[in-house]
Amino acid sequence: MLTMQGGGETPVVLSGRLDATQAAAAQAYLDRLHGVVTLDCSDLQYLSSAGLGVFLKTHKRLLGAGGRLRLTAVNRHLQDIFSYSGFDQILEIEPGR
Amino acid sequence: MIDRSAGEGLSTEDLAILLDVTRSLAAPFDLMSMLASVTAAARQVLRADRSSVWLHDAAAGELVLEVSSDIRHVRIPVGHGLVGACARDRQLLNVADCYADPRFDQQVDRRSGYRTRCSLTLPLIDHAGALVGVMQVLNRIDGTFQAADEQLASALAAQCAVALQRVQMIESLIEGEKMRREMEMAQVVQMSTLPQAMPDVAGYDVHGTFRPALLTGGDTFDLAPVGDGLLVVLGDATGHGIAPALSVTQMHAMLRIAFRLGAALETAFAQVNDLLAETLAEDRFVTAFIGVLDPRAHVLRYVSAGQGPILHFHADRGTCSRHKPTSFPLGAMALPRPPRAAEMIFAPGDVLVLLSDGIYEYGNGAGEQFGEDRVEQVVAGHHAHGMAALSAALLDAVQAFAGGAAQEDDITVVLVRRGPAVSESAAFARRIDVLAEIVAFTTAAFARQGIPAALRADVDFVLEELFTNIVKYGRGKAPVAIEIAAIPGGVEVTLTEPEADRFDVTQASPVDVTLPAVQRQPGGLGLHLIPRLVDSVQYGYSEGERCSRIVFRKTDAAPSPGVAGHNEDQRC
Numbered sequence: 001m002l003t004m005q006g007g008g009e010t011p012v013v014l015s016g017r018l019d020a021t022q023a024a025a026a027q028a029y030l031d032r033l034h035g036v037v038t039l040d041c042s043d044l045q046y047l048s049s050a051g052l053g054v055f056l057k058t059h060k061r062l063l064g065a066g067g068r069l070r071l072t073a074v075n076r077h078l079q080d081i082f083s084y085s086g087f088d089q090i091l092e093i094e095p096g097r
Numbered sequence: 098m099i100d101r102s103a104g105e106g107l108s109t110e111d112l113a114i115l116l117d118v119t120r121s122l123a124a125p126f127d128l129m130s131m132l133a134s135v136t137a138a139a140r141q142v143l144r145a146d147r148s149s150v151w152l153h154d155a156a157a158g159e160l161v162l163e164v165s166s167d168i169r170h171v172r173i174p175v176g177h178g179l180v181g182a183c184a185r186d187r188q189l190l191n192v193a194d195c196y197a198d199p200r201f202d203q204q205v206d207r208r209s210g211y212r213t214r215c216s217l218t219l220p221l222i223d224h225a226g227a228l229v230g231v232m233q234v235l236n237r238i239d240g241t242f243q244a245a246d247e248q249l250a251s252a253l254a255a256q257c258a259v260a261l262q263r264v265q266m267i268e269s270l271i272e273g274e275k276m277r278r279e280m281e282m283a284q285v286v287q288m289s290t291l292p293q294a295m296p297d298v299a300g301y302d303v304h305g306t307f308r309p310a311l312l313t314g315g316d317t318f319d320l321a322p323v324g325d326g327l328l329v330v331l332g333d334a335t336g337h338g339i340a341p342a343l344s345v346t347q348m349h350a351m352l353r354i355a356f357r358l359g360a361a362l363e364t365a366f367a368q369v370n371d372l373l374a375e376t377l378a379e380d381r382f383v384t385a386f387i388g389v390l391d392p393r394a395h396v397l398r399y400v401s402a403g404q405g406p407i408l409h410f411h412a413d414r415g416t417c418s419r420h421k422p423t424s425f426p427l428g429a430m431a432l433p434r435p436p437r438a439a440e441m442i443f444a445p446g447d448v449l450v451l452l453s454d455g456i457y458e459y460g461n462g463a464g465e466q467f468g469e470d471r472v473e474q475v476v477a478g479h480h481a482h483g484m485a486a487l488s489a490a491l492l493d494a495v496q497a498f499a500g501g502a503a504q505e506d507d508i509t510v511v512l513v514r515r516g517p518a519v520s521e522s523a524a525f526a527r528r529i530d531v532l533a534e535i536v537a538f539t540t541a542a543f544a545r546q547g548i549p550a551a552l553r554a555d556v557d558f559v560l561e562e563l564f565t566n567i568v569k570y571g572r573g574k575a576p577v578a579i580e581i582a583a584i585p586g587g588v589e590v591t592l593t594e595p596e597a598d599r600f601d602v603t604q605a606s607p608v609d610v611t612l613p614a615v616q617r618q619p620g621g622l623g624l625h626l627i628p629r630l631v632d633s634v635q636y637g638y639s640e641g642e643r644c645s646r647i648v649f650r651k652t653d654a655a656p657s658p659g660v661a662g663h664n665e666d667q668r669c
Contacts, residue, residue, distance in 0.1 A: 019532055019557075020532055020565045021530055046554055046557060049558075049561075049623035053622070056617055057619070059614055063615065077558075085608075085610055085626055089610075089611070090613070091614075
């Protein structure tokens with residue numbers, strides 16, 4: 001289960017699990033946002049490659065319009081995923097606990 | 098006036114008085130009332146001015162005066178004075194002129210101001226022939242004591258001895274009953290310190306039993322959650338009964354407090370030892386096993402103060418290894434330095450067996466002890482049946498071995514078993530929305546098998562990638578089976594895909610993760626990440642059954658580059 005709140009002026013707070021079943025909903029939510037979009041990942045427990053795909057697609061779209069995607073409070077599991085996938089070199093990632 | 102003269106038997110009147118006394122002595126008395134009744138009767142039937150009953154304190158070799166008209170609680174040694182001589186010789190003494198008799202102690206008269214003229218002194222002998230006291234009457238009102246008085250006094254003395262014995266037995270019974278009630282209360286208190294229910298530890302089966310030899314015992318045990326771990330204690334104080342029970346109960350409480358306050362094992366051990374060394378009597382000590390189990394890492398760190406052997410049953414070999422204590426008993430002396438903890442690592446199915454010497458040293462009639470070998474045989478035969486059942490089997494085996502010999506020492510059993518190497522499997526339909534069911538299955542399997550939860554995220558990731566890969570690209574319809582099994586320090590997961598085409602996930606096209614964002618594509622990332630997140634991945638394919646099988650392992654060992662491989666002709 002994944003919940004998303006915020007956007008625009010405030011960071012988008014993601015809570016729960018971003019897996020293949022939640023990817024489409026997450027993509028639709030992020031598609032509405034523009035500019036520099038910050039994702040607060042402090043309550044994001046789990047991310048699969050489907051979630052990576054959502055982040056990549058969003059980041060590429062924002063880049064095209066002069067914006068970007070930033071991730072804050074990224075946990076250990078997510079850091080591993082970003083690092084092994086090279087996403088740590090693409091996205092601005094601020095580690096959490 | 099009763100007519101008595103030398104050589105005659107008891108008159109009817111004498112008999113009537115004696116029967117009257119006997120009847121009154123048969124009534125329920127406390128000791129003092131009974132003695133007062135006897136001495137009053139003696140004065141009456143023997144026409145004596147004074148009378149007294151001395152109780153025999155066999156342990157002290159003394160006679161104790163409990164009742165007389167003017168002196169109380171006087172003690173004299175057996176052999177001293179007329180009373181002492183009567184007790185020593187167990188002979189009736191009829192002395193017409195006391196001051197003329199060298200055995201008479203004139204000091205008694207001097208202290209009381211009384212003048213003893215004549216006396217009749219009789220031993221009180223119970224049914225078993227034991228001396229219970231001495232009865233003495235002084236100064237016959239109308240002269241000296243005659244042979245008929247001796248007969249009457251002897252009859253009275255016999256009644257008195259029986260009544261005295263009866264009263265003393267009743268008093269000792271009452272005292273014993275009071276003591277028994279107090280011991281029962283002590284047992285309730287001691288038992289209340291023991292775990293009332295066994296704690297629930299994921300992936301483990303734990304059990305403790307305490308069977309004291311007396312109402313209270315010198316053993317204790319604890320199985321209590323502390324933080325993320327489990328406190329495991331077995332203590333055995335020297336001796337059994339109330340004093341050792343207090344010692345172990347004290348240790349038990351101190352340990353619980355120390356661990357609740359978050360003390361490290363070594364610190365708690367050292368503090369409790371030093372406190373006990375200060376407070377225990379010089380000749381007392383407590384042997385104790387104190388350990389903390391990390392049920393996720395499957396490591397038990399422990400210090401054993403003179404408590405051994407510590408048995409570690411290895412499920413894979415079916416035998417026990419025996420470990421010695423790591424230090425001297427608790428409370429024997431202050432520790433010069435903190436103790437060094439030992440570690441025991443539980444593989445699936447392994448059992449920690451802690452038993453007090455009440456089991457090892459339980460004797461049969463032939464002088465043999467139950468011993469370690471018999472314990473190991475029982476453990477090897479019953480380890481798979483649950484720890485409560487193993488505990489019962491141990492106690493049954495000891496009883497059978499003892500052949501009716503009484504339990505002489507306290508018996509305590511503490512058992513900790515890691516869940517066996519089980520696997521759980523389930524089949525899942527090929528739909529993405531089934532992922533939630535897979536997560537629920539994985540969650541339950543991890544908890545049931547005690548697999549470290551820290552491995553969950555990576556295992557979920559790899560399972561999701563492999564499963565969604567099958568859903569997206571597989572052409573078959575049959576459900577996909579997932580099997581989860583605990584392995585030392587981690588988990589092995591097997592995905593079986595029937596109606597499959599060969600696609601070796603370990604040979605997927607490489608992904609260039611260094612490309613700039615605009616050139617990156619999400620596809621293929623999952624398979625790229627799998628070998629990096631787990632310890633090993635194996636792919637197998639059976640041509641005959643058109644079945645593929647992927648096995649990956651993840652442990653809590655330091656991250657290392659994953660190993661990928663493949664097997665041919667794998668059977669599904």
